[in-house]
Amino acid sequence: MTGPQRPRIVIVGGGFGGLACAAALGGAEVDVLVLDRRNHSLFTPLLYQVATAALSPSDIAEPIRKALGRHRNIRVALAEVTGVDAVAKTVHLREGEDVPYDHLILATGSDYNYFGNDDWRTHAPGLKTVNEARVIRQRLLLSYEQAEATGDPERRRALLTHVVIGGGPTGVEMAGSMVELGREMISRDFRRIRPEDLRVILVEAAPRLLMAFPEDLARYAQTYLEKHGVEVRLNCAVKDMDAESVTTAEGVIPTGCIVWGAGVRGSEAAQWLDAPAAKGNRLLVRPDLSVEGRPDVYALGDTAAAMGEDGMPLPALAQVAKQQGQHLGKALRAKIEKGTPLPAFVFHNRGNTAVVGRNAAIFHFGKRKLRGRVAWYLWALVHVYLLVNPQKRILVTIQWLWSYMTRQLGARLIDETPPQVVPAASPAHNDTLREASAGKV
Ligand SMILES: Cc1cc2nc3c(=O)[nH]c(=O)nc-3n(C[C@H](O)[C@H](O)[C@H](O)COP(=O)(O)OP(=O)(O)OC[C@H]3O[C@@H](n4cnc5c(N)ncnc54)[C@H](O)[C@@H]3O)c2cc1C
Known part of the structure; x- marks a missing residue:
């Protein structure tokens, strides 16, 4: 005789939100399956440091299996979800049989928005995956090498002109890091090219940088970047690009490396459910994070549009996803174990921060605003604290201290087989999955 089957909770996505949700269900009287491609x-907040060779990918990535390994009621499977049947209560996979669920949590995050120009992705990778960070690192490091080797001054100028598109936190952090680290490296280790040959251009279509921050902090960031050699071009939309140039209304910029950091759009969760989405393709959810008209389906993090107290969608931030994951995990547990109705999610803002350069960051929390060195210490402390486990915290702290004291970068590797930009759902990606996930989930 076997007892009644325990409720099956399927979580799609093992990022900030999915992991927090799974951990909150650890040890509960439920069977949890986490699916991630x-x-x-x-x-992700430190991915720009992988792209600029300050950190290695493994410093900021944690196997999902390892992160959840201690919870015996949680299974993890490497699988790409391609759809949901909310009537049959099953999840479709690209490879393998449908997966049944009693409760489904969609935590599939977001992707960069190329505003209908998806072919630009190959020329201007964003910073969403380790692979993209490695592609950018490869292109940056190669551009220095090729510039050092060439005798043609025009080609050298083009190779050493790097363009960052998008003046949000990612673009600002990337541009600041590219100019500072690039010039340090060139002045120390190169002989023909000079630090002042390196140009980093930050292109933003809006009239100012960092729209999510107060104007005075954004102005501080812009002044700092300009003082340290970044050319900031505002009100400047990108019209076209190819592998070696970016075209804006102001003209054509020949370049050796392009980075995309403009705008994100939610994953396909709304399309899977044929449910309404808010701006940026974010699936509309009710205050308790459930999806209207789709029984036992929930969404959280970047892929969901949950409204804040001001009636606006909560920002696509790790702290939102994490808090929502913890909230939903606990709430579902209480619902299943004690029949407690699901409470509404309330976001507690812990502040917003962005680093601008060495010893310079901005920090905004309620009415409090910080800039400069103090904000930078705070930024570093917060980011080390938020890393997934003590091992990563120690590793990253040691590397930062070393780079801070010596101004040396630890991960300046040019891969012998260059990494390629692979859209997450591409056939190449699926081949890798096929090899990795033998059998059913
Ligand atoms: C460069 C960068 C810097 C950032 N810096 C900050 C910062 O400083 N502070 C901050 O608060 N936020 C920051 N963010 C935003 C933050 O990363 C996101 O808000 C957060 O990751 C959202 O969490 P999530 O769980 O919704 O999605 P994610 O963490 O992106 O996780 C989504 C998961 O779903 C998986 N997945 C997606 N589709 C499928 C599918 N079809 N099948 C199976 N699995 C799938 C993905 O592989 C991924 O593991 C940054 C983002 C970027 C890109």
């Missing part, structure tokens, strides 16, 4: 969870 990657085997690792990524600490």
Whole structure:
């Protein structure tokens, strides 16, 4: 005789929100299955440091299996979800049989929005995956090498002109890091090219940088970047690009490396459910994070549009996803174990921060605003604290201290087989999955 089957909770996505939700269900009287097309969870706030060779990918990525290994009621499977049948209560996979669920949590995050120009992705990778960060690192490091080797001054100028598109936190952090680290490296280790040959251009279509921050902090960031050699071009939309140039209304910029950091759009969750989405393709959810008209389906993090107290969608931030994951995990547990109705999610803002350069960051929390060195210490402390486990915290702290004291970068590797930009759902990606996930989930 076997007892009644325990409720099956399927979580799609093992990022900030999915992991927090799964952990909150650890040890509960439920069977949890976490499906992710990657085997690792990524600490995206430090991805720009992988792209600029300050950190290695493994410093900021944690296998999902390892992160959840201690919870015996949680299974993890490497699988790409391609759809949901909300009537039959099953999840479709690209490879393998449908997966049944009693409760489904969609935590599939977001992707960069190329505003209908998806072919630009190959020329201007964003910073969403380890692979993209490696492609950018490869292109940056190669551009220095090729510039050092060429005798043609025009080609050298083009190779050493790097363009970052998008003046949000990612673009600002990337541009600041590219100019500072690039010039340090060139002045120390190169002989023909000079630090002042390196140009980093930050292109933003809006009239100012960092729209999510107060204007005075954004102005501080812009002044700092300009003082340290970044050319900031505002009100400047990108019209076209190819592998070696970016075209804006102001003209054509020949370049050796392009980075995309403009705008994100939610995953396909709304399309899977044929449910309404808010701006940026974010699936509309009720205050308790459930999806209207789709029984036992929930969404959280970047892929969901949950309204804040001001009636606006909560921002696509790791702290929102994490808090929502913890909230929903606990709430579902209480519902299943004690029949408690699901409470509404309330976001507690812990502040917003962005780093601008060495010893310079901005920090905004309620009415409090910080800039400069103090904000930078705070930024570093917060980011080390938020890393997934003590091992990563120690590793990253040691590397930062070393780079801070020596101004040396630890991960200046040019891959012998260059990494390629692979859209997450591409056939190449699926081949990798096929090899990795033998059998059913
Ligand atoms: C470069 C960068 C810097 C950032 N810096 C900050 C910062 O400083 N502070 C901050 O608060 N936020 C920051 N963010 C935003 C933050 O990363 C996101 O808000 C957060 O990751 C959202 O969490 P999530 O769980 O919704 O999605 P994610 O963490 O992106 O996780 C989604 C998961 O779903 C998986 N997945 C997606 N589709 C499928 C599918 N079809 N099948 C199976 N699995 C799938 C993905 O592989 C991924 O593991 C940054 C983002 C970027 C890109």
